[in-house]
Amino acid sequence: MRWFDFSKKVPLAPLFEDFTDWHCHILPGVDDGFRTMEESLDILSGYEQAGVLRVHFTPHIMEDVPNTPDELRARFAELKAAYTGSIDLSLASENMLDSLFAARLEAGDLLPLDENGRLLVETSYYNPPLGFREMLRKIRQAGWEPVLAHPERYRYMKEEDYRSLNREGILFQLNLPSMVGLYGQTAQKKAEWLLENAMYSYSATDLHQKAIFEKMGQARVPAKFFERLRLLL
Numbered sequence: 001m002r003w004f005d006f007s008k009k010v011p012l013a014p015l016f017e018d019f020t021d022w023h024c025h026i027l028p029g030v031d032d033g034f035r036t037m038e039e040s041l042d043i044l045s046g047y048e049q050a051g052v053l054r055v056h057f058t059p060h061i062m063e064d065v066p067n068t069p070d071e072l073r074a075r076f077a078e079l080k081a082a083y084t085g086s087i088d089l090s091l092a093s094e095n096m097l098d099s100l101f102a103a104r105l106e107a108g109d110l111l112p113l114d115e116n117g118r119l120l121v122e123t124s125y126y127n128p129p130l131g132f133r134e135m136l137r138k139i140r141q142a143g144w145e146p147v148l149a150h151p152e153r154y155r156y157m158k159e160e161d162y163r164s165l166n167r168e169g170i171l172f173q174l175n176l177p178s179m180v181g182l183y184g185q186t187a188q189k190k191a192e193w194l195l196e197n198a199m200y201s202y203s204a205t206d207l208h209q210k211a212i213f214e215k216m217g218q219a220r221v222p223a224k225f226f227e228r229l230r231l232l233l
Contacts, residue, residue, distance in 0.1 A: 017051035023204035062096030
């Protein structure tokens with residue numbers, strides 16, 4: 001007897017029960033994500049209702065958004081003082097692999113995801129940075145472990161690129177909106193392929209606005225993908 005029909009689609013919303021969001025832009029007024037403290041507190045309330053346990057704020061640090069770790073720590077302290085809910089909040093950053101990052105890496109002035117030194121990094125969606133692989137190696141040589149944000153969104157990457165990075169031990173973080181087509185069909189197909197090939201270590205919302213979380217709450221995914229998503233950290 002077949003107990004579970006993996007061809008069926010199931011709601012994505014139950015995934016958020018006991019969920020850890022490893023990548024989001026909820027810290028207010030620091031990048032292209034949430035703008036005000038009120039908006040941030042409102043979405044955190046929505047997260048609580050959905051059952052989310054932990055949230056890692058990962059604001060951009062890049063040439064176009066030159067945040068500093070000290071500035072972000074100060075803003076994070078303001079949010080924590082205003083927040084009275086039950087979610088475990090922590091601060092990290094999403095680091096564009098550009099010249100600003102190279103200087104920060106040399107100085108050791110970085111905000112990792114955890115005490116193990118896992119560091120969220122990204123590139124342009126269209127082209128890799130010059131010396132991309134060498135930059136990843138330098139990160140590891142400096143004692144950090146790179147986690148590549150939303151690899152399914154990088155249009156320049158092909159299957160062999162993913163396999164090669166995976167063999168080198170580079171960790172991948174999935175954006176859940178990719179699984180339900182919110183970034184288009186190409187990103188969705190890549191996300192499904194990466195998930196089926198067990199290349200993701202983390203999942204996250206990469207949330208920039210409340211409407212995206214609401215759309216995910218209404219979305220459905222094939223049951224086989226839901227079961228795989230539950231296995232991610």
